[in-house]
Amino acid sequence: MKKFSREEMAARVAREFPDGAYVNLGIGLPTLVANHLPLDREIILHTENGLLGMGPAPEAEDVDPDLINAGKQPVTALPGASFFHQADSFGMMRGGHLDFCVLGAFQVSATGDLANWHTGAPDAIPAVGGAMDLAIGARNVYVMMEHLTKGGESKIVARCTYPLTGVGCVSRIFTDLAVIDVTPRGLAVIDIVPGLAFGELQRLTGVPLSRESLQRQP
Amino acid sequence: MKKFSREEMAARVAREFPDGAYVNLGIGLPTLVANHLPLDREIILHTENGLLGMGPAPEAEDVDPDLINAGKQPVTALPGASFFHQADSFGMMRGGHLDFCVLGAFQVSATGDLANWHTGAPDAIPAVGGAMDLAIGARNVYVMMEHLTKGGESKIVARCTYPLTGVGCVSRIFTDLAVIDVTPRGLAVIDIVPGLAFGELQRLTGVPLSRESLQRQP
Amino acid sequence: MIDKRVASADAALADVADGMTIMVGGFGTAGMPAELIDALVRHGARDLTIVSNNAGNADTGLALLLKARRVRRIICSFPRQTDSWHFDKLYKEKAIELELVPQGNLAERIRAAGAGIGAFFSPTGYATLLAEGKETREIGGRHYVLEYPIHADFALIKAERADRWGNLTYRKTARNFGPLMASAARCTVAQVRAIEPLGALDPETIVTPGIFVKRLVAA
Amino acid sequence: MIDKRVASADAALADVADGMTIMVGGFGTAGMPAELIDALVRHGARDLTIVSNNAGNADTGLALLLKARRVRRIICSFPRQTDSWHFDKLYKEKAIELELVPQGNLAERIRAAGAGIGAFFSPTGYATLLAEGKETREIGGRHYVLEYPIHADFALIKAERADRWGNLTYRKTARNFGPLMASAARCTVAQVRAIEPLGALDPETIVTPGIFVKRLVAA
Numbered sequence: 035m036k037k038f039s040r041e042e043m044a045a046r047v048a049r050e051f052p053d054g055a056y057v058n059l060g061i062g063l064p065t066l067v068a069n070h071l072p073l074d075r076e077i078i079l080h081t082e083n084g085l086l087g088m089g090p091a092p093e094a095e096d097v098d099p100d101l102i103n104a105g106k107q108p109v110t111a112l113p114g115a116s117f118f119h120q121a122d123s124f125g126m127m128r129g130g131h132l133d134f135c136v137l138g139a140f141q142v143s144a145t146g147d148l149a150n151w152h153t154g155a156p157d158a159i160p161a162v163g164g165a166m167d168l169a170i171g172a173r174n175v176y177v178m179m180e181h182l183t184k185g186g187e188s189k190i191v192a193r194c195t196y197p198l199t200g201v202g203c204v205s206r207i208f209t210d211l212a213v214i215d216v217t218p219r220g221l222a223v224i225d226i227v228p229g230l231a232f233g234e235l236q237r238l239t240g241v242p243l244s245r246e247s248l249q250r251q252p
Numbered sequence: 253m254k255k256f257s258r259e260e261m262a263a264r265v266a267r268e269f270p271d272g273a274y275v276n277l278g279i280g281l282p283t284l285v286a287n288h289l290p291l292d293r294e295i296i297l298h299t300e301n302g303l304l305g306m307g308p309a310p311e312a313e314d315v316d317p318d319l320i321n322a323g324k325q326p327v328t329a330l331p332g333a334s335f336f337h338q339a340d341s342f343g344m345m346r347g348g349h350l351d352f353c354v355l356g357a358f359q360v361s362a363t364g365d366l367a368n369w370h371t372g373a374p375d376a377i378p379a380v381g382g383a384m385d386l387a388i389g390a391r392n393v394y395v396m397m398e399h400l401t402k403g404g405e406s407k408i409v410a411r412c413t414y415p416l417t418g419v420g421c422v423s424r425i426f427t428d429l430a431v432i433d434v435t436p437r438g439l440a441v442i443d444i445v446p447g448l449a450f451g452e453l454q455r456l457t458g459v460p461l462s463r464e465s466l467q468r469q470p
Numbered sequence: 471m472i473d474k475r476v477a478s479a480d481a482a483l484a485d486v487a488d489g490m491t492i493m494v495g496g497f498g499t500a501g502m503p504a505e506l507i508d509a510l511v512r513h514g515a516r517d518l519t520i521v522s523n524n525a526g527n528a529d530t531g532l533a534l535l536l537k538a539r540r541v542r543r544i545i546c547s548f549p550r551q552t553d554s555w556h557f558d559k560l561y562k563e564k565a566i567e568l569e570l571v572p573q574g575n576l577a578e579r580i581r582a583a584g585a586g587i588g589a590f591f592s593p594t595g596y597a598t599l600l601a602e603g604k605e606t607r608e609i610g611g612r613h614y615v616l617e618y619p620i621h622a623d624f625a626l627i628k629a630e631r632a633d634r635w636g637n638l639t640y641r642k643t644a645r646n647f648g649p650l651m652a653s654a655a656r657c658t659v660a661q662v663r664a665i666e667p668l669g670a671l672d673p674e675t676i677v678t679p680g681i682f683v684k685r686l687v688a689a
Numbered sequence: 690m691i692d693k694r695v696a697s698a699d700a701a702l703a704d705v706a707d708g709m710t711i712m713v714g715g716f717g718t719a720g721m722p723a724e725l726i727d728a729l730v731r732h733g734a735r736d737l738t739i740v741s742n743n744a745g746n747a748d749t750g751l752a753l754l755l756k757a758r759r760v761r762r763i764i765c766s767f768p769r770q771t772d773s774w775h776f777d778k779l780y781k782e783k784a785i786e787l788e789l790v791p792q793g794n795l796a797e798r799i800r801a802a803g804a805g806i807g808a809f810f811s812p813t814g815y816a817t818l819l820a821e822g823k824e825t826r827e828i829g830g831r832h833y834v835l836e837y838p839i840h841a842d843f844a845l846i847k848a849e850r851a852d853r854w855g856n857l858t859y860r861k862t863a864r865n866f867g868p869l870m871a872s873a874a875r876c877t878v879a880q881v882r883a884i885e886p887l888g889a890l891d892p893e894t895i896v897t898p899g900i901f902v903k904r905l906v907a908a
Contacts, residue, residue, distance in 0.1 A: 113669025331888025342574030
């Protein structure tokens with residue numbers, strides 16, 4: 035069994051977006067998704083610091099300090115882009131206008147609770163940014179994360195032990211081992227890395243998984 | 253005694269605004285104030301349908317149906333003008349950014365309650381527009397009205413009998429007989445039409461007036 | 471490829487249904503989407519709730535929709551005008567329900583719907599007839615009334631320039647309710663003077679980003 | 690004649706006083722009013738409450754204000770950055786009070802102050818640490834947290850072009866908090882790249898009308 039690479043995960047997420055989708059890609063792993071957007075579809079990227087129609091990183095000589103993404107990296111603006119202030123930008127999320135957001139996570143619970151902003155460690159310096167707004171705002175909240183912690187524990191859990199970002203907000207989880215939907219009846223595996231048996235995935239994961247929706251990937 | 257004319261009332265109001273004041277002139281009598289703004293001061297007019305820096309009515313050939321005031325009359329935009337949507341426009345009022353508004357009224361109470369939107373008659377078709385927002389929004393709410401109804405009753409009353417527009421919101425009343433401040437200690441006459449004795453003004457007005465702040469006009 | 475252009479106003483409103491809530495932009499006739507309102511009259515949908523600052527002028531636009539008795543309820547700030555005779559007649563016959571809302575509360579309630587705000591405390595209207603029965607609260611020594619968002623199925627608005635992504639600019643005081651209503655409806659249809667190539671609109675000057683617009687009609 | 694231009698950043702901040710609440714625009718360094726922050730450091734006011742999305746970068750701007758221990762309390766969404774060592778140090782020493790606010794609630798609370806809203810129900814943060822102790826309510830099947838406006842004595846923002854009335858345009862994603870903070874402070878000071886003759890700015894493209902701006906500094 036060879037785990038999905040970060041790029042494979044990103045490509046897998048990118049395939050989900052239909053033509054015309056409005057998408058916000060969170061800081062970290064989700065930013066890789068931008069490199070895999072299908073060329074035959076127009077996917078409009080939102081960055082919560084105030085831009086719709088975000089394009090790729092500029093060439094070094096075109097870097098503009100006034101044109102950055104939520105991770106404070108330089109980006110470009112595509113034809114059709116628009117700029118707006120923070121209340122309008124977060125109104126777009128909170129008001130349910132974004133079709134998808136993709137977020138990293140420390141943990142996701144079986145009921146779609148998300149923990150991704152704070153370890154809760156007493157000496158940790160907290161920072162939340164737009165994570166909580168995105169978690170409750172987008173119509174579909176996708177999480178991209180490794181399936182297991184470095185210590186081998188499942189990041190998919192019965193109940194998050196880290197402080198929550200949002201309650202019942204995650205709709206689909208993309209890990210390096212599987213793609214899993216959060217449904218009213220529990221977690222349903224829809225894809226699994228080649229060479230990994232469902233039983234083994236279940237063993238590695240902390241909570242019950244259903245295989246009813248599972249399709250072997252092509 | 254010759255009552256203040258409508259133009260005299262308007263001129264009297266216009267003198268109140270310092271250089272740089274942001275002012276909203278309500279529909280009806282208050283619109284006359286625009287004709288009397290002192291030429292040596294820049295007074296910026298706000299119209300709640302979405303314009304700061306409103307100028308005078310255009311020549312007939314320059315009328316633009318997309319450039320109107322709150323009374324739906326054609327206006328112009330001065331250099332320095334800006335356009336904005338209704339939430340921003342009413343945020344300007346509600347947030348206390350306008351220095352003055354001038355409104356017409358059916359009645360003003362001794363404590364500054366304003367009634368100017370509805371007679372309350374059972375067959376009347378109500379309409380409120382921005383009146384309630386202006387009443388509670390501007391830092392100084394001035395009222396311009398005739399002192400007496402056509403039937404000779406005072407429009408300054410102990411308690412409004414018409415439905416209220418706002419509570420305790422009026423700061424100064426300009427009538428065709430006097431200029432009266434609403435103060436925490438009651439109504440204080442600050443100006444009176446030449447030839448009218450204070451005692452007569454008091455007799456015509458429904459509620460106690462103070463003459464302590466009264467200065468004969470020059 | 472994203473292309474929000476629709477062939478006609480009628481096509482843009484084909485899926486309007488009886489009983490829907492429809493926002494109609496404009497302050498008087500400035501920003502009023504006349505072609506879209508005419509299409510709504512032709513469409514024939516009944517039992518509508520209309521959200522609009524005014525209640526129609528003379529024998530045009532919204533007034534004709536009222537005259538045809540398609541409107542069960544209207545949420546507006548200033549229905550009475552010198553030429554609002556169709557509204558006046560229905561109102562006196564009690565053939566239309568009126569929710570009168572101060573103009574700033576109307577704007578803010580529409581914005582709240584678009585921005586996902588559950589409710590907000592507004593000082594406007596406190597202790598007046600228009601706040602009767604509403605929850606109030608004193609905050610920091612000032613009195614407020616709790617106001618709820620107004621959502622809609624459709625918003626019909628008028629803008630100036632657009633591109634195929636649905637980005638919009640407006641013209642002068644015709645901007646009024648357009649950007650707010652665009653954000654508050656499931657399906658926003660914009661009637662625009664010109665549809666420009668993508669990239670022709672300066673991104674700094676776009677007032678309504680295309681995310682809020684589903685359909686464009688050149689008119 | 691209205692002329693909001695002030696000779697220098699120092700003159701523009703002369704009446705800042707100890708204990709004030711000061712909003713500082715910017716998301717990272719985009720839109721950060723560096724010259725005004727430097728003037729605030731030089732000014733020497735202490736015991737400040739700062740409202741800003743971030744808590745300073747490296748040895749510049751807001752970070753220097755923190756380093757000089759002028760800030761009693763900071764209201765922000767993302768203090769921790771790779772180069773926020775001055776904040777980190779104060780925080781670990783408990784020498785600064787932090788009110789951490791989700792970025793969208795921060796924006797909306799600032800807007801609420803500017804727009805005279807008494808409080809609003811936001812879905813963001815419900816059932817999280819950041820909503821602990823706050824009033825909640827279920828509205829239409831969704832859970833909300835009651836959030837209050839954030840007002841300030843001063844707002845220090847960066848804009849692109851201005852005129853003597855204080856009208857402002859912004860540049861790209863440097864717009865971020867500027868227009869909101871401008872509306873929420875008693876005294877808004879804008880650092881701008883260029884001050885143009887009155888009438889040079891297209892009234893359709895002005896993002897912050899001059900009514901929200903008290904002082905302009907070219908920088």
